[in-house]
Amino acid sequence: MIGLSDIYTAEGYAYADVSPKVDQDSEKLVANITFQIDKGKQVYFERIQISGNTKTRDKVIRRELRVYEEELYSGVRLKRGIRNLNRLDYFENVKVDTTKGSADDKMKMDVEVKEKTRGLHLGRGIRSVEKAFVTASIAERNLFGRGQTLGVRGSWGPRPKNTS
Numbered sequence: 335m336i337g338l339s340d341i342y343t344a345e346g347y348a349y350a351d352v353s354p355k356v357d358q359d360s361e362k363l364v365a366n367i368t369f370q371i372d373k374g375k376q377v378y379f380e381r382i383q384i385s386g387n388t389k390t391r392d393k394v395i396r397r398e399l400r401v402y403e404e405e406l407y408s409g410v411r412l413k414r415g416i417r418n419l420n421r422l423d424y425f426e427n428v429k430v431d432t433t434k435g436s437a438d439d440k441m442k443m444d445v446e447v448k449e450k451t452r453g454l455h456l457g458r459g460i461r462s463v464e465k466a467f468v469t470a471s472i473a474e475r476n477l478f479g480r481g482q483t484l485g486v487r488g489s490w491g492p493r494p495k496n497t498s
Contacts, residue, residue, distance in 0.1 A: 338352045338369060338371065339352050339409075340409060340410065342371070342373055343407070343408070343409030343410070344408055344409055344410045345376070345408075346376035346377060346378075346406040346407050346408065347373045347374055347375075347376055347377070347407075348374075348377040348407040348409070348432070348441055349374040349375075349377065350371065350372065350373050350374060351371070351372040351374070352369055352370070352371050353369070353370045354367050354368070354369055354370075355367070355368045355369070355370055374438075375438055375439045376406060376407070376439060377406075377407040377439050377440065377441045378404060378405060378406055378407060378439060378440060378441070379401060379402065379403050379404065379405055379407060379440075379441055379442075379443060380403065380404075380435035380436060380440035380441060380442055381403060381435070381442045381443070382396070382399070382401070382402070382403050382442075382443045382445065383442070383443070383444045383445070384396070384445045384446075384447070385444070385445070385446050385447075386446045386447045386448055386449070387447050387449060387479075388449055389424075389449055389476065389479040390424055390425075390447070390449060390476060390479045390481065391479045391480060391481075394476075394479065394480060394481035395419065395445065395447065397481070398415060398418040398419050398422060398481075399412075399415035399416075399418070399419065399445070400414065400415045400418070401415055401443075407441055412430070416428060416430055419445075419447070422476075422481070423450070423475075424447075424449060424450060424475070424476050424481075425447045425448060425449055425450060426448045426449070426450050427446075427447065427448040428445070428446075428447050429445075429446040429447075430443065430444070430445050430446075431443070431444045431446075432444075469487070469488065469489040470487070470488050470489075471485065471486065471487040471488070472485070472486050472487075473485040473486075
C-alpha cells in the first residue's frame, strides 16, 4: 500500500487514500485483494515556514528542500529535500509538519531546525627533524550561514637546500 500511495503523492495527490479490500475463499485457500484508491485533489504548497535557524539562512534551507511555494506537492521530492537537509550536517534535528491550507488544494509546511553548535576548526602541527617545521589550518563550515565552506592552510619551515 505504501508503494501505491507513493505513486500518487509523487503526482501531487498529497491526501491520496489507498485501502485494501480482501475477499477470502477458505476452501480454495485464495485471497483476492482489491485496492480502493481515492486520489482526492492535487495539492499545491501554499506556504513554507522555516524556524529555528539562528545562523543558516532561509535560502540555504529552501535550496536544499527543493520544494517551493505555489508548486505542486511531491512526496518524493519532499523526502529527498529532508534527506538533503540532514546531509548538510548543520542541524541536530530537522522536523517537518504539513497541515491543510486555506483550501482543499492548498498545504502549509512548517520546517523546524535545531542548529548544531559550531565554531572554527583549528589544527596545527610541529615537526622537528634537525630543523623546525610548523603547519596550521583553519576551516569554517556554513560560512556566514550561506552554506559555504572556507579553509585556509599554511606551513612554515626552512627552504630545502638544492644539493645538485
